[in-house]
Amino acid sequence: MKVLGIETSCDETGIAIYDGNSNQIISEKLFSQATKHSNYGGVVPELASRDHVRKLIPLLSDTIKESGISVENLDGIAYTAGPGLRGPLLTGAAMAQALALGWGIPCIGIHHMEAHLLINLLEDPAPSFPFLTLLISGGHCLIIRANDFGEYKVLGQSRDDAVGEAFDKVAKLLDLGYPGGPKIEELASTGDPNAFNLPRPMTKEPHLDFSFSGLKTAVFYTVRSEKNPSETFKSDLAASFQEAVADTLLLKSQKAIEQNSLDQLVIGGGVASNKYIRKKLVKGLKGKKIFFPPINRCTDNGAMVAVTGHYRLNKKDSSNDIIIRPKWSLSEL
Ligand code: KG4
Ligand code: ZN
Numbered sequence: 001m002k003v004l005g006i007e008t009s010c011d012e013t014g015i016a017i018y019d020g021n022s023n024q025i026i027s028e029k030l031f032s033q034a035t036k037h038s039n040y041g042g043v044v045p046e047l048a049s050r051d052h053v054r055k056l057i058p059l060l061s062d063t064i065k066e067s068g069i070s071v072e073n074l075d076g077i078a079y080t081a082g083p084g085l086r087g088p089l090l091t092g093a094a095m096a097q098a099l100a101l102g103w104g105i106p107c108i109g110i111h112h113m114e115a116h117l118l119i120n121l122l123e124d125p126a127p128s129f130p131f132l133t134l135l136i137s138g139g140h141c142l143i144i145r146a147n148d149f150g151e152y153k154v155l156g157q158s159r160d161d162a163v164g165e166a167f168d169k170v171a172k173l174l175d176l177g178y179p180g181g182p183k184i185e186e187l188a189s190t191g192d193p194n195a196f197n198l199p200r201p202m203t204k205e206p207h208l209d210f211s212f213s214g215l216k217t218a219v220f221y222t223v224r225s226e227k228n229p230s231e232t233f234k235s236d237l238a239a240s241f242q243e244a245v246a247d248t249l250l251l252k253s254q255k256a257i258e259q260n261s262l263d264q265l266v267i268g269g270g271v272a273s274n275k276y277i278r279k280k281l282v283k284g285l286k287g288k289k290i291f292f293p294p295i296n297r298c299t300d301n302g303a304m305v306a307v308t309g310h311y312r313l314n315k316k317d318s319s320n321d322i323i324i325r326p327k328w329s330l331s332e333l
Contacts, residue, residue, distance in 0.1 A: 001075040005306025008092030009084025013055040014302030015063045027067035029059040049087035078309020081109025104329025116268035119304035137269030138164035156208025166212035191239030198244040203251040246280040264289045273298035
């Protein structure tokens with residue numbers, strides 16, 4: 001089965017085709033709107049929607065051309081139904097449903113965080129159920145026990161700011177612009193991670209929830225206390241913040257592994273593209289099996305939507321899914 005995936009939940013337009021037989025993405029295209037939004041210090045939903053509308057068709061046509069297959073060989077379409085920005089989500093949903101109707105193939109809306117989780121099944125070797133998952137994105141921070149496809153138990157989550165959100169807000173405090181994560185990572189590479197003693201929130205408690213707003217506030221007060229922040233001050237603070245996040249994620253992951261007696265940890269979401277955090281988790285969880293998607297598939301992309309759509313469209317019991325199955329295609333009219 002070959003599934004077309006469409007991602008438009010925020011500021012990335014992603015299109016990909018996944019082939020279930022070979023378990024491979026046969027072609028994919030991605031356009032990031034980051035520079036468009038950087039002037040505003042964050043994503044402007046209306047501008048994002050308009051840009052998705054502009055980019056969806058050209059990216060779709062390039063993806064199909066590059067795949068070497070014809071549209072008659074596509075068996076289904078998946079799009080991100082949420083969570084995400086409403087306008088941007090609508091652009092992907094409208095296009096997916098129109099194409100499905102035109103081509104006479106089924107169409108399904110999928111959950112964005114399940115897509116961040118399941119993209120790891122493309123890895124070789126792939127994780128095998130049951131496993132633990134740490135999802136660290138701009139809107140969510142979750143620890144999940146994945147017992148099987150579609151069988152997920154949330155063990156912990158952020159009580160306030162998501163981890164990517166904290167990166168973005170700290171970047172703003174340091175005048176680094178948007179998107180904050182990659183900018184902090186770059187600046188932190190020249191700083192001292194032990195220069196400032198920042199909190200590791202909620203790591204002393206037995207539960208697996210997160211809270212990053214206190215850490216962000218600690219950075220705020222540190223910035224405010226310095227009248228003329230030098231470049232060294234900024235890079236040291238970025239490095240100390242990144243270290244505090246990395247430590248927190250590591251301590252919570254260790255706790256989840258101990259509490260659940262599972263030795264596989266699957267990591268996903270935009271913050272998982274941070275090389276410092278990746279290294280810290282791999283080192284700190286030595287002896288456990290750690291899975292990351294490749295760096296370019298940590299942030300939003302069409303491949304994760306296509307993979308998840310393939311699984312959902314093939315599932316025996318789809319009573320919880322809304323699948324549009326056209327009885328005819330426009331070409332038959
Ligand atoms: O998964 P994602 O693309 O979108 C959501 O589902 O939210 O994640 C975006 C988030 C942003 O907050 C961004 O700053 C963060 O991921 N991010 C990073 C890095 N690259 C992206 N955070 C830390 N280090 C990075 N290198
Ligand atoms: Zn995402």
